[in-house]
Amino acid sequence: MAHTITRDIAYRHADTRMLGCLLAGARAGDAVGARPGILLVHDAFGLTADLVALAERYAALGYTVFAADVWGERFQPTTGEQIGRLIGSMAGDRDEWMSRIRAAHLAAAAQPEVDAARIAVVGYCVGGSSALEYVRTGGDVAGAVSIHGGLDLVAGDWSAATSTASVLLCTGAADPMAAPRHWQPIKAGLTDAGIDWEFDLYSGAQHAFTNPKADALGMPGAAYDARSAARAWARTVSFLGELFAEAPKSSSTGA
Template sequence: MNWNRLIGGVLLACGLLAGTAQGAVQSKAVVYEDQGEALTGYLYWDDALEGKRPGILVVHEWWGLNDYAKKRARMLAELGYVAFAADMYGTGRVTDKPEQAREWMQEVTTDPEWWRARAFAGLAQLKAAPGVDTAKLAAVGYCFGGGTVIQMTYGGSDELKGVVSFHGSLPAAPEEANGKIKIPLLILHGQADKMVSPDVVDHFEQRLGEAGASWELDSYGGVRHSFTNPDADKRGIANLKYDALADKRSWARMQAFFAEIF
């Protein structure tokens, strides 16, 4: 037997397999519509996997559906989920200007029912994607997106198995949500986030308790807003600060949460 040829063949096969695994995550743009407005989201999946698997909705920061939200959706696909990065503002609405981001965010958040409807329009795209187990759905969001996935629980829907908010805006549960929050919430929060004061956090927790929700809030000491985004420091805003340890811990906590709910 030619051992050199055999070993060489094995190494070549391993190299091909490694290349396939590394390039297995696929993506495509999905154009959809909500209330007459064109939206463009992005679907991510690992085509090396077979069968149905849980689907995760990803909701962007207040900057719009930029590369960061898409990166997180890709990372979720690498974990074996089908992920859909939803568009909450409209096709092409992405900015690096805080004033513009605030304006677009306020357009969405002024009417909570409209806010929820826009998010569920994205969830509908995820549910329609091939390979998604529609009985196993969750949503994650960042900044404005964190507030969005929290808001999705307040309408009483049970389409999701749970939601995860990373440095979210923490909108308090309205009175009409009492007794209607059917799914668990995981809140991952920076304790030193000046955009979300301790009073806001206290009120948020109090209302979840009064509403009878199942929730957990993990507060990372000394950590500021946008702590999961490595580009946060480039925005020129003092309250935005990446924290590698909090990023790592919060991502691990999310994975453990998914293991529980799925």
């Protein structure tokens, strides 16, 4: 019977202790060898139970997933003030922000279930911003997926970007945090850096469109969109399979 290996992994950046979570599918009694890895970066709400459930879906495809803890100590903000302060602190100190992503990347690469040479970073909302920023600043990953990322947070200088990475952006056309004025410079930067990229723009979809709880957030410009969520999931699965030259299992449900 198949099961999922799950374990918490503590790691650090400077004085901040992070508590990530590794997940990998296995059959009973079988050892899990090094597999392509997914560095999964959470949204503004931190490494929640919902994010772990999402990591389980990726692990079920045959990947080893390392869910990062960017805020540290598994902190899960519950108010707009807390979220604004956290995101503002990262956008205001990009070296700190990317150092936290790199710390998670190194922790993931050190796990025996992960093929350190085949890691993709996948992020949602601010996690999607993190994935793009990591590639933009030279993060050594095979690829990156930004799903309804806050594209307004991505800086403009792609001169140090990881040109060997492939990038997928799945974005809502009605997302105020990813308007044309935000994504057009990103497309230009990716092209100028020689990066292989794909940009999927979903009509009518707003921010956080994969999150069934988005409608309850009371945040203008954020709403769940089941059809766009299913499309983004299907394309992400396909993209990762292409990236790692594998054929992962299919799934028809939205993220």
